[in-house]
Amino acid sequence: EPTGRGPLTGLSFAVKDVMDIAGHRTGFGQPLWLATHAPAVAHAEPVARLLDAGARMLGVTVTDELTYSLSGENVHYGTPVNPRCPGRVAGGSSSGSAAAVAGGLVDFSIGTDCAGSVRLPASYCGIFGMRPSHGRVQICGIDVTEMNEGQLASIRRQKVGFVYQSFNLLEALTATENVRIVLQNHHHTSNKEATARARELLEMFGLGHRLNSLPKKMSDGEKQRVAIARALAKDPELLLADEPTANLDARRGADVMALLREKAVELDKAVVVVSHDNRIRQFAHRVVWLEDGAIREDDTHSIGHE
16 A cells, blocks of 8 residues: 555555565566565565655556566566557566566556666567656657657658667678668668668778678677667667677677767767666766666766767
């Protein structure tokens, strides 16, 4: 039950089975884990804050076993039904949380996300139009707060480039083709122009010798450089990088971040990096921490150079 009254009074929520509920065992989608761990002595911080704000917790949702997969299937507890498409999986390790919202069982749910565990089920279960609860959001000077999905898609295509944790290269295409593909049918760019632009970017990132190589022939560092070149292909104003060093060793991670920073300054691009890798702080002009649900500046960080 709620422990206080506030802006969430009257709303209900569910919690992914990775967050502690006082007096209950947290199972992580795995029966052995559930059986061998003691009940939690206190609520997880997000749960406690929601209850204090007036929300009512209705239950715990199914997650993938140890949050391992992106399909949303659990061999021990079953697969949550996708309310929007019952014949298909709900997707992502936060599948139960997404299904609970999509099915109208709760007003909102808590999930966790590192490699798509919230974004995939939100997509699979048709949870669209997520909006901030307070304030407005501007991207590249454009207010996107009340845009519909079609308008948002246009902003993503035209204004934003994405760098993913797992590279997301198409294995059957060469480095040049992986970069060129995002330019095809873009403002009537010809195939010749797209190829020239792809080659230019790859050479800029030191990959002139890999123009015709398939991803399986490249190192992880090279794959990430191809991914960054692809993100810059349409000349976006903003580059979003999701854990860009997560699959790289320390040296390759530092090399990629140094190159990303160099090219961002050279090409006058804004880059936002989301990461758990504390080592890459040295490459940022500004560091912001998200801790216990609150944003704080890194007062100890020094850029060293502009």
